[in-house]
Amino acid sequence: MQFDSKIKTIDIVNSSTPLVINLSGKFEISYANHFTDEKDFVNTILEIFIEDSILNIDINLEFTYQSECARCLSKKENKMKNSKSFKLNIDIENDYEINFDNEYIDIEPFISEIIIDNLDTLYICSNKCKGLCGLCGTNMNEIKCNCEEKNLKESPFSSLSQLDL
Ligand SMILES: [Zn+2]
Ligand SMILES: [Zn+2]
Structure with a gap:
C-alpha cells in the first residue's frame, strides 16, 4: 500500500492533546545510489499539535531501502531508524508548504527530509572494494x-x- 501522507487539518486543530498517528506504507526514493523496491516500506509514528500558531511535529520513522555500491554495483538491503522534531509558524510561509487553510496537511516533505538527511551521498560497499x-x-x-x-x-x-x- 502506498504511504498516505495526508492528515486532516481539522483533526489537528480540534485535538486538545497531541495527535498520535501511526502511518505506514510504500515510500519511494531514488537518491544518490539508494533506492526502494517493491518490498521496501516506511513506518512512522507522528505526534502533532498546534499551539499559538506553532505547529509541532515529532516524527519517528523506520525505513527500509537498498543501496548499490558505486564501484562494484553490488546491492545491500538497509534499514534506518530516525527521529526529528519540526516547529513551524503556520502564519508565515514555510518551505514545507503547510497551509492550515487547506483541508489536509501533507507530511511527505518531512519524511523525505529525515530520510535524505540520513543517507550517504556515495555508498561504497567497502573501502577496499x-x-x-x-x-x-x-x-x-x-x-x-x-x-x-x-x-x-x-x-x-x-x-x-x-x-x-
Ligand atoms: Zn577484466
Ligand atoms: Zn563494492
Missing part, C-alpha cells in the same frame, strides 16, 4: 580477470612502457 573491471565487467572483489595483463601486451602503446621516458 576493487570495483568492476573496465574491460570485461567482472566484479574484481570476486575473481581476478586477466584483462590488465592482456591489455598491456596488446596495447599499441605497450612498447612505450618499455622505454625509459
